[in-house]
Amino acid sequence: MIPLVGKSLSSWLNACTIVHMMNTTMEYKTIPTAFKKKGFTYTQLKREGARAIFQQTRMGSSLNNYEVVKIGRHNGYTMGGMTIEPAETYPGSSLWGITAWTCTSIDEALKRYETLDS
Numbered sequence: 463m464i465p466l467v468g469k470s471l472s473s474w475l476n477a478c479t480i481v482h483m484m485n486t487t488m489e490y491k492t493i494p495t496a497f498k499k500k501g502f503t504y505t506q507l508k509r510e511g512a513r514a515i516f517q518q519t520r521m522g523s524s525l526n527n528y529e530v531v532k533i534g535r536h537n538g539y540t541m542g543g544m545t546i547e548p549a550e551t552y553p554g555s556s557l558w559g560i561t562a563w564t565c566t567s568i569d570e571a572l573k574r575y576e577t578l579d580s
Contacts, residue, residue, distance in 0.1 A: 492549075493514075501521055503518075507528070508575065512533045512534075515571050528570070530562065531553050531561065534553065535548065
């Protein structure tokens with residue numbers, strides 16, 4: 463309950479809005495289970511919560527690596543007058559070794575995956 467004593471109506475309404483926002487479940491655009499980026503094809507092999515394994519294949523090659531990632535998310539924002547909807551995010555290169563790892567075998571990837579919290 464938000465106390466009214468000593469508060470203006472506008473500050474009470476702002477507090478109500480904040481409480482409402484805290485109790486609202488936000489929907490996020492999810493990362494696709496398959497996508498292409500920078501000359502690679504990525505295919506999701508396993509996912510539980512925010513942890514996932516993606517098979518990484520260079521286009522035109524049959525060799526695979528496996529990326530074990532902790533998927534992030536943002537709550538949406540406005541940039542240059544455009545509204546960006548809330549979405550999941552694949553870790554960028556600056557997060558490699560922190561929330562994402564490249565493994566050369568599926569067995570290595572599964573071991574790393576099991577060390578992450580979902």
